[in-house]
Amino acid sequence: MSDGKTIELQEYKSEIKPTWCPGCGDFAVLSGLQKALQVLQIEPWNIVIVSGIGCSSNIPHFLSSYGFHSIHGRAVPVASGIKLANSDLTVIAAGGDGDGYGIGVGHFIHAMRRNLDITYIVMDNQIYGLTTGQASPTSEKGMVTKSTPEGVIENPVNPLTLALASGATYIARGFSGDAKGLGDLFARGIKHKGFSLIDVLSPCVTYNKINTYDWFRQRVYSLEKEGHNPSDYLAAVARADEWPNLDQKRDRIGLGVFYERNDIPTYEDLEPALKKGPLVRQPLGLANPEELLEEFR
Amino acid sequence: MSQKELVFRIGGAAGDGSASTAESLAKVCTRSGLYVFTYTSYQSVIRGGHSWVQVRAAEEPVLSQGERPQVLICLNQPTADIHAPQVRENGAIIYDSDTIKLDGLRLAEGVRKIGFPLGRLAREFSNNALMKNTVALGAAVRLFDMDLAVVESAFATVWGDKKREIVDANVKAAAAGYKYVEENGGSLNLGLRHSGKARLLITGNQAIALGALAAGCKFLAQYPMTPASSIMHWMADHAPKHGVVVKQVEDELAAINMAIGAGFAGVRSMTATSGGGFSLMVEGIGQGGMVEAPVVAVLAQRAGPSTGLPTKTEQGDLNLALGAGQGDWPRAILAPRNTDECFRLTAEAFNLAEVYQTPVIVMSDLYLSEGYRTVEGFDFNVPIIRGLLAADGGTAKDKYLRYKITESGVSPRALPGQPGFQFDAGTDEHDEKGELISDVLAGIPEWVEIRKQMMDKRMRKLDGLRRDTKGPELWGPEKADITLISWGSTQGPLREAILDLQEADGLPVNSLEYAYLFPFHADETTAALKRAKRTMSVEGNFTGQFSRLLTAETGIRPDHFFGKYDGEPFYPSEIAAKVREVLG
Ligand SMILES: Cc1ncc(C[n+]2csc(CCOP(=O)(O)OP(=O)(O)O)c2C)c(N)n1
Ligand code: SF4
Ligand SMILES: [Mg+2]
Numbered sequence: 001m002s003d004g005k006t007i008e009l010q011e012y013k014s015e016i017k018p019t020w021c022p023g024c025g026d027f028a029v030l031s032g033l034q035k036a037l038q039v040l041q042i043e044p045w046n047i048v049i050v051s052g053i054g055c056s057s058n059i060p061h062f063l064s065s066y067g068f069h070s071i072h073g074r075a076v077p078v079a080s081g082i083k084l085a086n087s088d089l090t091v092i093a094a095g096g097d098g099d100g101y102g103i104g105v106g107h108f109i110h111a112m113r114r115n116l117d118i119t120y121i122v123m124d125n126q127i128y129g130l131t132t133g134q135a136s137p138t139s140e141k142g143m144v145t146k147s148t149p150e151g152v153i154e155n156p157v158n159p160l161t162l163a164l165a166s167g168a169t170y171i172a173r174g175f176s177g178d179a180k181g182l183g184d185l186f187a188r189g190i191k192h193k194g195f196s197l198i199d200v201l202s203p204c205v206t207y208n209k210i211n212t213y214d215w216f217r218q219r220v221y222s223l224e225k226e227g228h229n230p231s232d233y234l235a236a237v238a239r240a241d242e243w244p245n246l247d248q249k250r251d252r253i254g255l256g257v258f259y260e261r262n263d264i265p266t267y268e269d270l271e272p273a274l275k276k277g278p279l280v281r282q283p284l285g286l287a288n289p290e291e292l293l294e295e296f297r
Numbered sequence: 298m299s300q301k302e303l304v305f306r307i308g309g310a311a312g313d314g315s316a317s318t319a320e321s322l323a324k325v326c327t328r329s330g331l332y333v334f335t336y337t338s339y340q341s342v343i344r345g346g347h348s349w350v351q352v353r354a355a356e357e358p359v360l361s362q363g364e365r366p367q368v369l370i371c372l373n374q375p376t377a378d379i380h381a382p383q384v385r386e387n388g389a390i391i392y393d394s395d396t397i398k399l400d401g402l403r404l405a406e407g408v409r410k411i412g413f414p415l416g417r418l419a420r421e422f423s424n425n426a427l428m429k430n431t432v433a434l435g436a437a438v439r440l441f442d443m444d445l446a447v448v449e450s451a452f453a454t455v456w457g458d459k460k461r462e463i464v465d466a467n468v469k470a471a472a473a474g475y476k477y478v479e480e481n482g483g484s485l486n487l488g489l490r491h492s493g494k495a496r497l498l499i500t501g502n503q504a505i506a507l508g509a510l511a512a513g514c515k516f517l518a519q520y521p522m523t524p525a526s527s528i529m530h531w532m533a534d535h536a537p538k539h540g541v542v543v544k545q546v547e548d549e550l551a552a553i554n555m556a557i558g559a560g561f562a563g564v565r566s567m568t569a570t571s572g573g574g575f576s577l578m579v580e581g582i583g584q585g586g587m588v589e590a591p592v593v594a595v596l597a598q599r600a601g602p603s604t605g606l607p608t609k610t611e612q613g614d615l616n617l618a619l620g621a622g623q624g625d626w627p628r629a630i631l632a633p634r635n636t637d638e639c640f641r642l643t644a645e646a647f648n649l650a651e652v653y654q655t656p657v658i659v660m661s662d663l664y665l666s667e668g669y670r671t672v673e674g675f676d677f678n679v680p681i682i683r684g685l686l687a688a689d690g691g692t693a694k695d696k697y698l699r700y701k702i703t704e705s706g707v708s709p710r711a712l713p714g715q716p717g718f719q720f721d722a723g724t725d726e727h728d729e730k731g732e733l734i735s736d737v738l739a740g741i742p743e744w745v746e747i748r749k750q751m752m753d754k755r756m757r758k759l760d761g762l763r764r765d766t767k768g769p770e771l772w773g774p775e776k777a778d779i780t781l782i783s784w785g786s787t788q789g790p791l792r793e794a795i796l797d798l799q800e801a802d803g804l805p806v807n808s809l810e811y812a813y814l815f816p817f818h819a820d821e822t823t824a825a826l827k828r829a830k831r832t833m834s835v836e837g838n839f840t841g842q843f844s845r846l847l848t849a850e851t852g853i854r855p856d857h858f859f860g861k862y863d864g865e866p867f868y869p870s871e872i873a874a875k876v877r878e879v880l881g
Contacts, residue, residue, distance in 0.1 A: 286539065
């Protein structure tokens with residue numbers, strides 16, 4: 001902190017109490033995020049949490065930072081605009097699987113290819129929670145939901161292979177059943193210079209009766225313990241491709257950092273207009289306007 | 298207009314170089330001290346088809362693209378077939394006699410056929426196939442009594458010192474065309490006085506971009522779409538030097554959302570698009586109204602519906618701008634009437650957006666955005682008014698209310714990074730702090746009341762916006778047989794029609810012109826229209842979108858409506874004809 005005092009965990013919490021269902025995986029994401037920010041000692045006023053719409057997207061209200069609770073699917077472009085305007089801020093986008101991998105998937109891909117220095121946390125419950133239980137882009141094939149009474153017949157999106165293909169420079173998966181692990185993944189992602197994706201398996205206890213805490217516990221394993229090297233792209237692709245899949249018997253789910261590259265310049269590094277520092281601090285108006293008129297004579 | 302003028306047209310297939318030749322001529326006219334107005338008729342193809350450009354210049358300000366040309370350059374046979382019959386009496390047609398025939402075309406009295414081997418002559422100076430255009434340009438310059446030295450200086454500006462050989466070759470080619478006319482009949486003797494006073498020749502989009510820069514715009518996110526793209530092009534060229542981030546993004550959803558993010562974070566930000574892109578922006582722009590973030594959105598209209606006529610003009614997106622976004626939220630809609638206003642109103646839009654913390658829409662159209670017009674100069678002394686900020690708003694930190702209910706509807710704005718002022722900007726309905734009342738509180742009597750108060754607070758901004766913008770301008774004689782109602786870019790052709798009617802028929806006609814469309818100025822409108830004998834609204838759309846707004850706001854229905862939706866700009870003659878018809 002600027003006056004040398006340590007910022008306590010409590011100082012990252014707001015007065016607003018979450019309205020999530022008891023047991024919702026998003027609680028662990030919230031506390032993991034507060035913990036990560038506390039570990040990094042980032043002042044709450046230098047943080048902006050930007051979300052879309054969904055149960056998970058309520059998260060900005062529960063932190064003491066600046067928050068922007070945007071519209072469905074647009075957390076990433078709003079966050080990008082904030083970061084480009086004031087690159088001194090720590091900008092974190094957060095939301096659901098529908099928000100990020102469904103309606104907002106175009107922005108997701110392009111933000112990764114841009115490698116802006118923002119952190120994107122997706123609370124992936126494989127369902128549309130707030131709209132009371134329709135299929136999401138990550139719903140398993142065959143899953144019966146309100147919108148798919150005969151079972152989903154589409155293949156799910158694999159966010160991690162998508163991220164690997166799109167140029168994100170920090171790609172991780174966490175699990176709300178492992179709060180400590182979440183805090184570490186968030187802290188490392190926020191510290192990482194470049195686009196960080198943390199896909200969090202965050203069970204919806206109300207509408208997803210298949211992908212439950214127990215279901216995950218039977219399948220998760222630690223990438224680190226198996227000696228995965230996050231700088232190895234092809235190994236990351238192979239690990240990301242592992243997912244319980246009815247057709248191909250790969251019934252395990254890796255947790256941890258799949259991929260990290262710290263030698264790639266961020267968008268801000270390459271943007272000429274930011275060479276003189278954040279846009280918000282640059283003077284307004286034109287120093288020598290008449291010069292601009294020469295081309296019109 | 299009976300004033301002395303020069304009207305020049307050049308046509309060919311896309312890729313034949315009509316546009317750049319016309320641009321050079323427009324520059325030469327500008328440097329000869331004339332006022333200039335251009336209109337480009339092109340199609341949505343990169344090669345082939347038929348496109349043409351008209352350049353009109355005069356000693357006095359020019360209000361429209363004009364009508365029949367005195368000089369036509371044909372770059373292919375279809376141009377001759379389509380346009381040669383329109384050349385005025387005693388005018389001239391310049392064409393390559395090796396490839397183009399005028400036989401069998403009905404030309405006006407005394408039209409000179411200036412056919413010579415343009416292509417063959419051009420090959421003496423360069424292998425570039427477009428060099429023949431320069432030979433033709435030289436011929437036109439002689440017909441118009443302009444100076445070859447001015448042509449050389451224009452080329453030098455276009456290509457710069459680095460490409461001296463290109464400049465030299467072009468100068469020689471122009472001289473060859475000039476010489477040919479010199480030896481074959483000489484000038485058309487239009488009698489225009491030339492001077493060395495060069496004003497500015499600039500498109501509406503360039504003026505919009507310049508206005509944005511002058512107002513301190515630091516962020517532009519845009520997705521290419523005609524006729525808005527050249528805003529991004531010009532900004533991208535100048536951005537690094539002026540510390541502006543110009544971002545071509547994946548779609549218009551990203552464009553508006555990024556721009557709002559940047560506005561929320563404290564920089565003046567903008568996006569620009571046409572109707573299709575604006576349609577994608579509607580949810581995003583409404584978000585700006587709800588979270589009270591400033592942003593300027595330029596809507597450069599083209600002919601709809603849907604993809605419509607991508608390279609043609611229309612004023613058909615007013616309903617879209619008025620209705621963009623679900624629910625009611627305060628917005629301002631400005632529509633520059635001319636190039637000078639493109640600069641001024643864009644700059645003003647940034648102030649309105651920040652003072653009222655809400656999106657402001659600037660509406661132009663292809664006609665205004667892409668046409669080159671002469672402007673005397675720009676006043677760069679643009680006031681920059683950032684509105685009520687939390688730091689200087691006297692707000693005690695511990696009870697900072699981002700959405701404090703105030704009389705003006707405007708609450709002190711904190712910017713992320715400011716210690717102690719953290720708040721949540723929410724697109725759900727929220728209380729003064731920014732906390733949601735949509736989930737567990739909505740419907741509880743106390744919160745029903747707060748919801749209403751928050752709506753009232755935001756919508757009160759419309760009163761301020763109305764106060765800070767101007768009512769319509771009544772132009773022309775105080776007493777008139779008919780008052781023409783117009784908005785945006787229709788101003789020029791409409792004024793010219795009024796001058797022509799006065800001169801030719803002695804008919805007193807005036808116009809009520811709107812540059813500030815919303816919030817609507819009902820009182821001024823009612824007062825002005827009370828004095829009108831008869832009214833006719835003139836708009837570039839099918840349903841009379843502005844007339845309907847006017848009627849909804851005042852209960853007054855214009856007596857007549859003249860709508861144009863064929864993709865072409867208004868011509869003064871057709872407005873005048875309509876007035877004569879109506880006054881019978
Ligand atoms: C443009 C738009 N379409 C639809 C909705 C309705 N809607 C709200 S949240 C949501 C899906 C939420 O799912 P997800 O993003 O996975 O979040 P979760 O509730 O599961 O955390 C939808 C479809 C909306 N708010 N906006
Ligand atoms: S519905 Fe599901 S996602 Fe939403 S709060 Fe309840 S448990 Fe969480
Ligand atoms: Mg979900």
